[in-house]
Amino acid sequence: MQRSMGARHLIMIALGGVIGSGLFLSSGYTISQAGPLGAVIAYGIGAVVVWLVMACLGELAVAYPVSGAFHIYAARAIGPATGFTTAWLYWLCWVVALGSEFTAAGILMQRWFPGVEVWVWCLVFAAALFAINAISARVFGETEFWFSLIKVAAIIALIVLGGAAIFGFTPFSAEPHPAVLFENFSTPAGLFPTGLGGVLVTALAVFYAFSGSELVGVAAGETLDPARNIPRALRSTVLRLVIFFIGAITVIAALVPYEKTGVTDSPFVTVFEYIGIPYAADIMNFVIITALLSAGNSGLFSCARMLFSLAEEGHAPRALTRLTRRGIPLVALSVSMVGGLASLISSVAAAETVYLVLVSIAGFAVVAVWMSIVASLFFHRRAFVRAGGDVASLGYRTPLFPFVPILAFVLLAISMIGVAFDPNQVAALYFGIPFVGLCYLYFWWRHGRRRSERGVDATTGAASSSSPGADVANAVAGSGVDASAAQRQGA
Template structure:
């Protein structure tokens, strides 16, 4: 097929409302595998590990926390295995919402996009607030809102320059967090066996004696592990950012699978390794009583100025997560506009291939979320947080369901599995198992009083998205349903051009 014929075919994929409205520009494929890995790690490794891991140990017990994170790691692997096939088959920006639109229905893609956008908008606001509070350790005279505006301006500037600048920044942000985790695992692991070269106090080997608590291996029973598992699913959210960045990745057929495999492996090592070390050194009842168990472990092994070091690392982690979240929000709005299911102005790109309008609206949304956390914490912000927590699991469910239906359509169309650059293993077991586990986690929320609000607000919001789509675009609206089941990076770039031209 010639380039001109392929462009003509791709231009028929989307509705006419998305065509011929904005300048002929496209997203730039400027990020490699190392950028993707660090973007995913940047979205995942944040306050959940550095601040909340102690609570997890306190709730489930030392061994129970490791089991809970192990369950979470299995689910992440299943979701990433499904995402890999989709991202390589259709490497476009805002990826997994388009997968849902093509493989399930346009309304599902629309709903997935808005759920994910809202999830990160809420996260952006909370990351700014938390970072501003931590800055008061060093600058108590500066109000939190001042730091929030400074951080917002910095992250907006990073995202507005180019995708490569974003990727490089996120790479180094994530490197700081990874260095802190590796230091904890290595130095804390040595301290477990009695080696603490930096400490002036000689600590006897503790081995894993803390695992056998006065109340047994599972002090709060199996229920404590199950409730913690729900929180762990949320702690691993952000790994799917690799799919969002698919449209700006060089050689996606090679780099996306590499990034997915490396990300899952590193998450397993970092999360489970860090939890194991913390649980071995800190008594489980003490682990959830301080701001950061990392500070306690670094104090134990004799790291000077442990509090200040971890304060810097945690601020970096928060800004890294906010950076990834802002990137994701902008690409979701851009993708919706390109599909014809959002304001066309969101599809406008700068000369450097940045969806600046979508980026600006996402930043405004993040700041609005921040303001609501101050003036309407018990009403508006509660609703936003509840929907955001619900969205994580629902988006993952849409990814695995999209892979299931995409593979089935591919086979029914006579496709040869050998031609797929990356294949989800053990199909259909992997997507089915992932969907079932995620669905069980949603059902289990109903039995946890602290999380049930996610269902109260998340389910009606999802229904409202479907209803709005059907009223606005019709139940028979088509998005990318007629696109090729597998696209090369060149096809995806031509699709970008034909739908933003």
């Protein structure tokens, strides 16, 4: 593949994957579930978890700057079966998201074109995103940059103008509004109207809302100077997400009374109408459609790279490794688009059966993949040090090791346990855990058993090395450390 994307592309790709309908549409529901202060706290907890995961991802992405890298991390550091399972979980997560994004965008287009069927818009959007991804990685990155810029502009406008309105400054409104300050945070039922349990349940949903930030790792293989650009992109992404999400939730909670929040309208529309912005509903309809297409664009990119990487590892048909002259895995891209359209069809034809299973596994996949990332970093660093690597020479080091990966894993595990007590999310465990078990069983049957008989390394498909530290030495080399020196020191 071709390394053609810079740090600004990575930042906007990550923001494009994260900022979507969860913030623009569902943030009102979050406030209604946890209360104004509870929602801010829940997003604060989510931001901490995102930082922990991204801190772990940075070291791995610099060590293994390859395309579709999540399962590579897990395969090298934990085991090939874990890498295989991680890849299929993540691929399925985004395939389901593709179908959902197309459907939602088509429904929103009916505001302006009520006579055009939703499925027509779904096909139009699918064709447009496929073309963007099929041209080149740079065209994809540039498109995603501008898609994400529209969303970011809307959020900044909400924070700046809404923040001014909190203190009574509303120059666009025909009628002056008094300063409300943060009176809405004190509800008739107290600071936590639904109790701390409401905050916990909301925190679980917030983890899913932040999913997509890990796309920086997927794009590592097509990034210019990954040792420099990946850490920059990760730091900038986390900072922007904290400002955008917590800032937006704080403004919405301060201006929209707790009793009036919900899912019937976008809270962004409510705030912009309060401020006096003309055509607020139409503006936000355009922004939300852009947000949905941006998330779908990032999702299709991710799906194609994950399939390509699986095929390179020998865990999917070799035809998926074929590249165009511009370095695009066109076969993998086409298969992923077909999967997205199949998800779209199932959402209409089998919403209560097939689609429910797919959505449940996709929801489970987000936290499972994050757990895989932080566990991979823990085992990778430990093996790296045992192989004689010098931590000080790493291109990027996860701070406060091993505290950061351990804390991240514990918090994510708690969220998994918490899902069992939420009737709206428990289906994720019912279908997600069996899916993981089936992936492990299939891998053992298809790859592990046969390869162990032939003496072949199941991780790479190559003959097993006589040196037990060879794989770690390769990781050392990928991290910018002299591998031969590491081997002399005991690898």
